[in-house]
Amino acid sequence: MSENPIYVARNSAIAARALAGEMMVMNSADSTFFTLNEVATVIFQAADGRTPLREIVRDRVCKQFEVDLAEAEADAEQLVSELSQHGILITSNQPLPSETSR
Amino acid sequence: MTLMSEVGQKAFDLGVPLAVHMDVTYRCNERCVHCYLDHDDHGEMTTAEITDALDQLADAGVFFLTFSGGEVFMRRDFLEIVEYARRLMFNVKIKTNAVMIHEQEARRIRELDVDTIQISVYSHRPEVHDAITKLPHSFERTINAVRFLRDQGLRVTIANVLMTVNSADHSGVQKLAAELGVNYTLDPTITPMMDGDTSVLALRIPGEELPSIFRNPALVDNQEEFCAPPKPPSEKDLEGYSCSAGHSFCYISPYGDVFPCVQFPLPTGNIRQQKFLDIWNFSPQMKEVRSIQAKDLTVCSSCSHVTSCSRCPGLAYMEGSMRGPSTTDCEKSFYRTGVPTANMLRQGLSKPRSLARSGAPLIQIQPVAAPA
Ligand code: SF4
Numbered sequence: 001m002s003e004n005p006i007y008v009a010r011n012s013a014i015a016a017r018a019l020a021g022e023m024m025v026m027n028s029a030d031s032t033f034f035t036l037n038e039v040a041t042v043i044f045q046a047a048d049g050r051t052p053l054r055e056i057v058r059d060r061v062c063k064q065f066e067v068d069l070a071e072a073e074a075d076a077e078q079l080v081s082e083l084s085q086h087g088i089l090i091t092s093n094q095p096l097p098s099e100t101s102r
Numbered sequence: 103m104t105l106m107s108e109v110g111q112k113a114f115d116l117g118v119p120l121a122v123h124m125d126v127t128y129r130c131n132e133r134c135v136h137c138y139l140d141h142d143d144h145g146e147m148t149t150a151e152i153t154d155a156l157d158q159l160a161d162a163g164v165f166f167l168t169f170s171g172g173e174v175f176m177r178r179d180f181l182e183i184v185e186y187a188r189r190l191m192f193n194v195k196i197k198t199n200a201v202m203i204h205e206q207e208a209r210r211i212r213e214l215d216v217d218t219i220q221i222s223v224y225s226h227r228p229e230v231h232d233a234i235t236k237l238p239h240s241f242e243r244t245i246n247a248v249r250f251l252r253d254q255g256l257r258v259t260i261a262n263v264l265m266t267v268n269s270a271d272h273s274g275v276q277k278l279a280a281e282l283g284v285n286y287t288l289d290p291t292i293t294p295m296m297d298g299d300t301s302v303l304a305l306r307i308p309g310e311e312l313p314s315i316f317r318n319p320a321l322v323d324n325q326e327e328f329c330a331p332p333k334p335p336s337e338k339d340l341e342g343y344s345c346s347a348g349h350s351f352c353y354i355s356p357y358g359d360v361f362p363c364v365q366f367p368l369p370t371g372n373i374r375q376q377k378f379l380d381i382w383n384f385s386p387q388m389k390e391v392r393s394i395q396a397k398d399l400t401v402c403s404s405c406s407h408v409t410s411c412s413r414c415p416g417l418a419y420m421e422g423s424m425r426g427p428s429t430t431d432c433e434k435s436f437y438r439t440g441v442p443t444a445n446m447l448r449q450g451l452s453k454p455r456s457l458a459r460s461g462a463p464l465i466q467i468q469p470v471a472a473p474a
């Protein structure tokens with residue numbers, strides 16, 4: 001995982017809700033509709049803009065899914081980069097404001 | 103199966119209220135001839151009551167939220183409510199006549215990332231539209247608003263309610279929507295007034311004219327399939343349920359009353375007195391609606407149309423029984439396919455009886471709890 005902390009926040013432009021542990025996400029700008037798997041859902045729910053991704057992986061993902069930390073960190077970085085390409089998450093090296101309440 | 107329908111099925115199977123239609127007011131600045139609402143304010147929910155309800159809906163798993171009325175912008179706090187809903191990450195759709203939407207409102211709606219704005223337009227001829235809404239210059243104001251919203255890059259749909267007075271205008275409205283670069287949808291249904299007055303049904307397109315709509319390629323895709331004779335139902339079909347009402351969808355009135363659907367006036371509880379999830383999960387009425395399978399339907403279970411019919415349990419309820427047939431849908435099934443329905447056969451009719459002419463008593467939607 002990169003040295004600099006990565007902060008992740010949910011993009012306030014999207015709509016999202018968990019259904020049976022999986023997040024439904026709709027981007028009204030381009031009408032795309034996704035569902036996130038359980039791991040992605042955990043990261044999405046923890047993406048408050050203040051908690052570094054590394055902490056989210058260590059405290060949430062590894063605890064809930066019993067995965068190896070280094071591997072989980074690498075997967076999470078890739079996932080976050082994909083989700084930000086789709087406009088679902090916003091990433092930064094600085095803490096981000098969170099405009100959504102859940 | 104698309105991902106969206108997979109998710110819809112999952113919510114249905116789990117009994118999660120995936121979508122809610124909330125009317126924030128019944129007040130309106132128009133007086134449309136076909137409108138079924140009592141426009142007086144009998145004690146609408148306050149801003150705080152609505153935001154509390156939205157918190158509960160988000161916790162219950164609601165994703166798709168439609169705000170409608172009345173005219174939503176009659177509430178001065180409407181955009182505040184939308185903002186709150188968007189912070190809770192609902193997918194928000196707004197139904198409006200748009201006459202109060204100017205550039206500033208359009209910009210705010212875009213900033214809030216509202217999914218779709220559905221706007222009622224009755225005719226491409228201003229005099230016909232205004233005669234229906236009974237609001238002078240409403241056509242001009244509505245169309246200006248469509249432009250403001252479209253210019254913001256928002257998704258706008260023009261909804262065209264068809265009735266006798268404008269039945270010739272659907273192609274004009276469709277063309278207008280295309281010129282404006284927005285979507286078009288047709289709605290040939292007229293719902294009885296909330297006080298049970300059926301006189302508005304006289305405005306409904308007569309059944310005999312439905313074939314010309316159903317067979318118009320500009321309005322109906324894939325007509326051959328749409329108008330094909332029904333296939334006999336299988337055993338599995340008879341174990342199926344009608345629609346999402348009460349399964350993954352419900353309606354909340356401006357007074358906090360919860361119903362299975364906006365067109366299904368069976369009272370199930372009031373969110374001013376109970377938690378939403380208690381009503382959704384435990385109300386005997388909701389449970390009853392959820393329990394009804396095709397095989398339990400009194401007439402429809404023996405009808406050849408039962409799997410392809412648009413039978414609305416809400417309209418059936420208004421005619422007297424949520425397990426009975428809905429005459430409006432019998433009309434549609436018959437005129438779509440030419441095949442007689444079980445409801446006609448049992449009455450010995452060669453063509454369906456029109457609800458508007460039958461004088462059938464209709465049950466009414468009313469505020470359930472007398473508002474304080
Ligand atoms: S069929 Fe009737 S009750 Fe069911 S969702 Fe449609 S309008 Fe509502």
Ligand code: SF4
Nearest residue numbers: 402405411428432443
């Ligand atoms: S056509 Fe009429 S009788 Fe047949 S299923 Fe539809 S509502 Fe029921």
